[in-house]
Amino acid sequence: MKKCFLFLAVIFIVTLQLIWPGFLTFFNCKPDLLLVFAVSLVFYFDFKTALIFAILTGFAKDIFLPSSFAINTVSFSIWVYLVYKLLRQISSENDYVRLAIVLLVIFLNNIVTNLQILSLGNIVPMGIFLRNLIISSIYSAAVSPLIYKLIKKIGAGV
C-alpha cells in the first residue's frame, strides 16, 4: 500500500515539476523536487525501497528531458546509495542535517549536469551556471521540508 502511495507521489511530483508556475520561479530557476524526493526517501524508508523509487524518479525525469542519455536514472541511484552510506556514519535526526545533505546532493548533481552539458560541446555562461547552481540548490533545499512531510505521511501509512 505504501509503495502504491509512493508511486502516486512520483506521478504527483513529476506533474508538479512539469507545470511549475512561472511566478514561483526565481531568476528562471525552479526547485528540483524529484531529486529532493529521491534523496528524502532514504531518511524514511529502507534502502531497497528508496533505491527502487529513486531509479523510478530519475527515469521519470529523464523521460521529460531533451537529453537521450538516462543520466538522472543513474545519478539518482548513486546519490541514494551514497546518502545511505553517509547515514550509517552520522545521525539524521536533526532537520538541519537532512537539509544540509539535500543541499549538498543537489549542489553536486547540478555540477554533474553542467559537466554533461559541457561534454556535449554546449557552453553555459559562467553567470548562468552559478545562478542555476546556487539558486536552484538553495530553492530545492528550501522546499524540501514539504517533501519530507509528504514522505513522512506515506511512511506512516497516510
Next chain:
Amino acid sequence: MFKLPRKTLINFILIVCFILLASNSLSCFKDSVQKTFKPHLSFIGLLKREIGGIVFYHRNMIKAEDLALEVGVLRSKLFDLREIYQENSRFKNLLNFKQKSPLRLIPARVIGRSVDSWSSSVIIDKGKYQGIKRGMAVINHSGLIGRIIESADGVSKVLLINDPGQGISSIVQRSRQEGLVSGTLGANLIMRYLPENAQIITGDIIVTSELSQIYPKGLLIGKVINVGVEFSGLNRYAVVRPSVDLANIEEVLVIIQ
C-alpha cells in the same frame, strides 16, 4: 598478477548492465509515459488558465482595452501592407519569380515545461497523429520558438531556442552577415562566429538563414542588444534578445511544410 575479486567484477558488470538498460529503455518508455501524462496535464493547464482568468480579471480587462486600441492601429497598418503585398505580388509575377509557397502551420498548446533548470523545452499537445515530426520548426506570431525533438502519438517535445543544445544558422537582416545563434539558458541568446569586421550593430534584426537545414529562411529570431569581442580576440559575438517571450509561451505554431 593483477586479479579482480569475483564479487567486484560481478558488481561492476551489474552496474554497466544497469546503465545500458536504463539508457536503452528510456526511448522505449518515452512515448507511452508522455502520452499517459497528456490528459491530466491538459486538464491542469485548462484549470490554471481559468483560475488565472478569474484572479487577474482586472489586469486582463485593462490589457484588453489596450489591445483593442492596438488592433485598430494594426488594422490600418494591415490595410497598407495589403496594398504593398498586392503590389509586390504583381511585380513578382511580372519578373517571373517563383512564388513562395505559404507555410503550412499546426497550432498547438503548451501543456508542460522543462523539468529542470538545465534545459529549456516545452511539451505541446499535438504529435504524430497531427503530422508533427522530429525536426520541424516551431514559431508563434512573434518569431522563432524552437524545433521538435521528440514526437509521440499525441504529444511532442520542443527544444526552445535558448537551450544550450540549439545552434541556428542565422543572418543579420540589414547586412546579411552570417553567424550561429545558440542558447544560453538565460533570457538572451548569443550569436557567435562573427568575423572581426562583421557588419553588426546594436538594434540589428537577426533572422534564420537559408543555410539552416531545419528552419525556413527568414524567420525572426530577435534583436541585437550588445556586441562584444570573444575571449580569444579572433571573433566577435552578439547578444540577441529573442523576439518571443520564451518564459511565457502558451500557444505555438508548428511548421509542417
